[in-house]
Amino acid sequence: MNGRDNTGGTSGSNKPGLTLHIPEPPFRPGDPVDYSYLEIPRPDAIARPDETAAARSMVDLAYGLIRVLDDDNRAVGSWNPHLDDTTLLRMLRTMALQRAFDDRLFRAQRQGKTSFYMKATGEEAVAIGATFALDREDMCFPSYRQQGILFARDYPIVQMINQIYSNRLDPLFGRQLPIMYSARAYGFFTLSGNLTTQYPQAAGWAMASASKGDSRIAATWCGEGSTSEGDFHNGLTFGAVYNAPCIFNVVNNQYAISSYSGFAGSERTTFAARAIGYGIPGLRVDGNDILAVYAATNWAANRARLNLGPTLLELFTYRAEAHSTSDDPSAYRSAQERQEWPLGDPITRLKRHCIDKGIWDIARQEAMDLEVAQEVQAAQKEAEQNGILGHGLHQPDQTMFQDVYEEMPWHLREQSEQAIRERALKWPE
Amino acid sequence: MSMIQALNSALDVMMARDDRVVVLGEDVGYFGGVFRVTAGLQTKFGKQRCFDTPITECGIIGAAIGMAAYGLRPVPEIQFADYIYPGLDQIISEAARIRYRSAADFICPLTIRVPFGGGIFGGQTHSQSPESLFTHVTGIKTVIPSNPHDAKGLLIAAMEDNDPVIFMEPKRCYNGPFDGYYDRPAKSWADHPDADVDEGYFRVPLGQARIVREGGDLTILAYGTMVHVAHKVIDEHGIDGELIDLRSLVPLDIATIEASVRKTGRCLIVHEATRTSGFGAELSALVQERCFYHLEAPIERVTGFDTPYPHSLEWSYFPGPIRIGEALDRLMRE
Ligand SMILES: Cc1ncc(C[n+]2csc(CCOP(=O)(O)OP(=O)(O)O)c2C)c(N)n1
Numbered sequence: 001m002n003g004r005d006n007t008g009g010t011s012g013s014n015k016p017g018l019t020l021h022i023p024e025p026p027f028r029p030g031d032p033v034d035y036s037y038l039e040i041p042r043p044d045a046i047a048r049p050d051e052t053a054a055a056r057s058m059v060d061l062a063y064g065l066i067r068v069l070d071d072d073n074r075a076v077g078s079w080n081p082h083l084d085d086t087t088l089l090r091m092l093r094t095m096a097l098q099r100a101f102d103d104r105l106f107r108a109q110r111q112g113k114t115s116f117y118m119k120a121t122g123e124e125a126v127a128i129g130a131t132f133a134l135d136r137e138d139m140c141f142p143s144y145r146q147q148g149i150l151f152a153r154d155y156p157i158v159q160m161i162n163q164i165y166s167n168r169l170d171p172l173f174g175r176q177l178p179i180m181y182s183a184r185a186y187g188f189f190t191l192s193g194n195l196t197t198q199y200p201q202a203a204g205w206a207m208a209s210a211s212k213g214d215s216r217i218a219a220t221w222c223g224e225g226s227t228s229e230g231d232f233h234n235g236l237t238f239g240a241v242y243n244a245p246c247i248f249n250v251v252n253n254q255y256a257i258s259s260y261s262g263f264a265g266s267e268r269t270t271f272a273a274r275a276i277g278y279g280i281p282g283l284r285v286d287g288n289d290i291l292a293v294y295a296a297t298n299w300a301a302n303r304a305r306l307n308l309g310p311t312l313l314e315l316f317t318y319r320a321e322a323h324s325t326s327d328d329p330s331a332y333r334s335a336q337e338r339q340e341w342p343l344g345d346p347i348t349r350l351k352r353h354c355i356d357k358g359i360w361d362i363a364r365q366e367a368m369d370l371e372v373a374q375e376v377q378a379a380q381k382e383a384e385q386n387g388i389l390g391h392g393l394h395q396p397d398q399t400m401f402q403d404v405y406e407e408m409p410w411h412l413r414e415q416s417e418q419a420i421r422e423r424a425l426k427w428p429e
Numbered sequence: 430m431s432m433i434q435a436l437n438s439a440l441d442v443m444m445a446r447d448d449r450v451v452v453l454g455e456d457v458g459y460f461g462g463v464f465r466v467t468a469g470l471q472t473k474f475g476k477q478r479c480f481d482t483p484i485t486e487c488g489i490i491g492a493a494i495g496m497a498a499y500g501l502r503p504v505p506e507i508q509f510a511d512y513i514y515p516g517l518d519q520i521i522s523e524a525a526r527i528r529y530r531s532a533a534d535f536i537c538p539l540t541i542r543v544p545f546g547g548g549i550f551g552g553q554t555h556s557q558s559p560e561s562l563f564t565h566v567t568g569i570k571t572v573i574p575s576n577p578h579d580a581k582g583l584l585i586a587a588m589e590d591n592d593p594v595i596f597m598e599p600k601r602c603y604n605g606p607f608d609g610y611y612d613r614p615a616k617s618w619a620d621h622p623d624a625d626v627d628e629g630y631f632r633v634p635l636g637q638a639r640i641v642r643e644g645g646d647l648t649i650l651a652y653g654t655m656v657h658v659a660h661k662v663i664d665e666h667g668i669d670g671e672l673i674d675l676r677s678l679v680p681l682d683i684a685t686i687e688a689s690v691r692k693t694g695r696c697l698i699v700h701e702a703t704r705t706s707g708f709g710a711e712l713s714a715l716v717q718e719r720c721f722y723h724l725e726a727p728i729e730r731v732t733g734f735d736t737p738y739p740h741s742l743e744w745s746y747f748p749g750p751i752r753i754g755e756a757l758d759r760l761m762r763e
Contacts, residue, residue, distance in 0.1 A: 204498075209499060238492045405568065
């Protein structure tokens with residue numbers, strides 16, 4: 001003991017004692033819900049600036065909310081992307097497919113066919129709207145809730161399920177947690193479980209593209225909780241310093257597992273406003289309005305392609321279901337939150353818009369829902385032929401040692417031989 | 430050539446041969462790096478190929494990984510090994526795993542250059558030897574030259590390798606070989622045979638140790654600066670020692686180590702890094718596992734102490750001729 005008082009405290013002082021602020025979400029289980037504190041502006045409350053405008057001329061965009069679909073389901077205002085009917089219906093179908101997929105694979109986890117799953121229910125517009133606005137060749141550096149990119153780029157869903165089951169046709173040889181896809185040919189970077197590591201990587205990819213005179217751009221996503229990670233800021237620093245053609249997305253779904261967004265700093269400012277200190281545009285977007293997501297991404301992509309550098313988009317949305325199959329949101333948030341979320345559901349909103357436009361109806365919607373459910377079911381059956389997690393039909397043991405290095409060094413060769421020997425003893429043919 | 434010139438020459442040769450090679454790091458562009466290893470590269474190859482970065486090691490390595498995923502071959506410099514720690518997550522969780530986790534869908538050809546080691550009055554944050562942190566991480570390679578010829582050849586091989594490489598440069602040897610006698614005038618590379626370095630392209634393959642001096646009495650395993658210190662001590666003690674410069678820790682040239690210890694029956698391991706869980710522990714275990722029945726004495730380790738690198742007492746910390754000499758005497762008595 002050095003005799004010093006290490007407990008802190010007010011010893012010897014007659015100044016008023018300080019208090020530490022610990023953020024607390026507005027509602028806990030059992031609380032009634034009141035969203036009146038949320039400011040939800042009418043669409044076009046902030047008009048769409050020209051892509052070439054200076055970042056400091058559009059600071060308002062970081063504090064507003066870009067919306068296209070109004071309360072009567074009409075697409076209005078200067079952000080309206082004026083998409084053709086075919087595109088609208090393709091978006092609708094892609095979101096429905098993802099929802100059916102998430103529901104079915106979530107159940108597959110409950111049935112013990114795999115170890116883990118993460119849904120993006122209520123957030124489908126975030127990744128799907130963005131992907132529709134990007135070019136097929138642009139490179140995406142997603143987090144774990146942007147499976148929508150793969151649906152929007154027509155990645156084979158059987159292959160997604162093979163990966164989720166870690167079965168013998170899993171393209172990643174059972175090495176990755178379910179949903180941690182990798183699809184270079186689809187512009188989908190290999191997923192990491194470490195939050196925001198993809199942020200500086202996306203900036204670096206975009207820098208490389210720019211330095212080679214390429215025309216492709218990069219986009220990356222993270223959750224609002226993850227914006228507290230150093231790599232979030234590393235990515236923005238690199239993006240801003242080198243004017244990298246990169247779109248930085250923050251998916252503000254209000255929750256980081258059980259911690260509400262206040263623990264990432266939302267009590268003081270918006271996540272879009274993080275852009276202001278970097279001197280890049282920050283746009284806050286209604287993430288449940290796929291037309292707004294499309295419009296904002298398209299704006300940021302145009303800006304990047306004009307060599308005007310990065311944009312930060314905050315997609316304001318709500319995580320309608322659990323964080324993952326290992327989470328129970330009823331333990332920490334009010335049951336009413338989801339129903340009363342004032343920005344609605346992205347699929348319902350687009351569906352109503354299409355119906356109001358006269359290009360869609362309830363019967364066709366029901367038929368489509370059935371069709372995508374059957375498509376997922378058929379894919380699941382096919383994938384199950386190749387095995388489910390823990391049921392023998394997995395990879396030969398030597399695949400565990402491949403791809404650690406390009407060539408297998410002696411110590412891995414020795415360990416591989418050991419694994420093969422042990423397997424023969426454990427499971428004699 | 431000095432080691433600095435040799436490293437500069439390796440970068441120069443590879444940037445000229447392959448326009449995917451880019452050099453980035455704090456101060457590496459206009460200024461040419463705090464140790465001048467990247468001097469002249471920006472003038473010659475332009476700012477797109479050699480440029481300064483913000484001061485964020487995790488950002489530098491993360492961005493370099495993205496560049497590698499695009500198809501470039503980035504060579505980031507971390508100013509001192511002591512500052513690679515903020516970048517560790519990008520090295521350990523990302524660079525090292527991208528090939529594996531994507532089943533080679535994406536690869537990460539990255540060469541992270543980093544000066545390391547003490548003996549320059551750098552204090553505790555400019556002197557560390559963190560190589561065993563990297564050798565413990567599977568998926569990356571750890572390479573350490575000890576002289577100008579190898580520095581150039583190994584750096585070229587590292588840059589051509591499709592796996593991420595941590596390339597650790599013993600900065601005490603940048604301007605001359607160091608024999609451990611800190612109180613004598615520093616030598617330059619001028620008359621050293623290993624400083625006769627070809628101007629053009631050549632490579633020293635990764636994973637091949639070099640027998641610096643053949644001998645029958647005892648095997649010394651060393652790398653970086655400690656190769657020169659150990660060499661001096663063997664000569665002074667008149668011991669017929671076989672000195673092996675490992676050159677790369679991962680992949681490790683186990684065949685050369687094994688053949689030598691089986692021949693000599695004695696093994697001394699020397700490194701500057703702190704002792705506990707240092708790379709010497711791994712070497713010692715490997716030798717014990719593979720050569721036990723050939724050993725005539727216990728394996729010995731000579732290392733830095735398990736303290737931070739002290740500023741004014743750095744020569745007490747440094748495993749110099751006395752510490753190595755005593756170990757040699759003990760081993761030869763058995
Ligand atoms: C570096 C790191 N720390 C912690 C975790 C554990 N973790 C996984 S998801 C998560 C919450 C992330 O919340 P947010 O960024 O808001 O994304 P969301 O899940 O809401 O989409 C945490 C803490 C992790 N994966 N990586």
